[in-house]
Amino acid sequence: MTHGPGLLEHLVSLDLFDTRFVADPFPALAALRRDAPVHHDPVTGLWLVSRYRDVRQVLLDPVTYVPDNAQHVVTRLPVPALRVLARAGFALPPALANNGGPSHAGLRRLVTRFFNAERVAAAVPLIEETARKLLTGIRERLDRGEAGDLGTEYARLLPCQVMMALLGIENVPPTALSEWSDAALELFYGRPSAERQLPLAELVADFYRWLRGQVTSAAPQGSLVEALHGHQLPDGTRLDTPTAVAVCFFVFIAGQSTTGQLISTVLRTTLSDPRAWSRAAAEESFGQAWVEEILRREPPVTTWRRATAHPAELSGTRLPAGAGLLLMLMGTGSDPAVFPEPERLCPHRRNTRHHLSFGAGRHRCPGASLARTEAAVALRAAAQWLPQAKLLTDEEPAMLGLLSFRAPLRVPVHRGC
Known part of the structure; x- marks a missing residue:
């Protein structure tokens, strides 16, 4: 399935550069994971991928999801x-x-x-x-x-x-x-x-x-x-x-x-x-x-970019070839499906090192x-x-x-x- 236009906007005002989002991104990231895990952002033109399982899948499949756009300039020079x-x-x-x-x-x-x-x-x-x-x-x-x-x-x-x-x-x-x-x-x-x-x-x-x-x-x-x-x-x-x-x-x-x-x-x-x-x-x-x-x-x-080498599907959303993806790395670390009570900092949490903050697979930091x-x-x-x-x-x-x-x-x- 694909998510209807305007769905996320009814839940949270999203601007990745807005000072309010930068100060506290967690409500918006939670809304993305819950309601629009693969969401097209009209401002950046990127598909925001926010669930842990989807981001990990992308990182571990360098054939379908290529890094060609990882260092592209965001704002036209x-x-x-x-x-x-x-x-x-x-x-x-x-x-x-x-x-x-x-x-x-x-x-x-x-x-x-x-x-x-x-x-x-x-x-x-x-x-x-x-x-x-x-x-x-x-x-x-x-x-x-x-x-x-x-x-x-x-x-x-x-x-x-x-x-x-x-x-x-x-x-x-x-x-x-x-x-x-x-x-x-x-x-x-x-x-x-x-x-x-x-x-x-x-x-x-x-x-x-x-x-x-x-x-x-x-x-x-x-x-x-x-x-x-x-x-x-x-x-x-x-x-x-x-x-x-x-x-x-x-x-x-x-x-x-x-x-x-x-x-x-x-x-x-x-x-x-x-x-x-x-x-x-x-x-x-x-x-x-x-x-x-x-x-x-x-x-x-907090994020990293990939592009689809051919048509693909994530969480029921179909992506065309050449689609730019923005992997919401910060959001994956607070995914309750992987990290219980993610808002709490718990030293010696059993699975802490399962986070994706350094990436995964062949491009891990x-x-x-x-x-x-x-x-x-x-x-x-x-x-x-x-x-x-x-x-x-x-x-x-x-x-x-x-x-x-x-x-x-x-x-x-x-x-x-």
């Missing part, structure tokens, strides 16, 4: 912005997230080697030391009676600095790399005005030129770029420069911006529960389990282990170094609200009594 990108030679050929071809498996294996369990475990002291350095200044300010921001001054910078150390990047300030990555997400997944798109395009062009310089220069031994230099495609040819740059473009953004968004959400959620903040400082296993529950309920990557570890270490360090930190709650939290990314933009804190 004006000519001046396109010219800025063209002058930089900007291109994102199929590489990782948008690659359904035969080259994907080898490229994914190459990247996964840099974020495997052994490397992540070895990186824990680096994460801890980076956290201590960033928290020192924040604690000093709080002790002086001033406010601090665990979002911009800690969550945003920690994964960037860790990634730079792991990948041997030294020739760019961490703040520049963060700004470039955030600009890319906003330009491609946001709804910026034409005036805003131009400066964003200039930042993305700078990012692309820098990445191209990294890829075409002599690479440090054992680095990701060196591995890309030596990578052979299935047909025996060497990896071309645009594809190597596209790999780095994805890895550098996913390795810092989305992990920083996760850490911001974890910190804000935990600070809202004083008992959880105390337990995070004292119990390492609690922090790890708590992060997993937040990933289930409120992941930084290769950096999942590093993101989990960084978030858990960042939480424990902050709770230990700032045991008396309290959220400043005088105003509604400003939220990042892009098509596929959501997180607090700030986590303002002060020293409580």
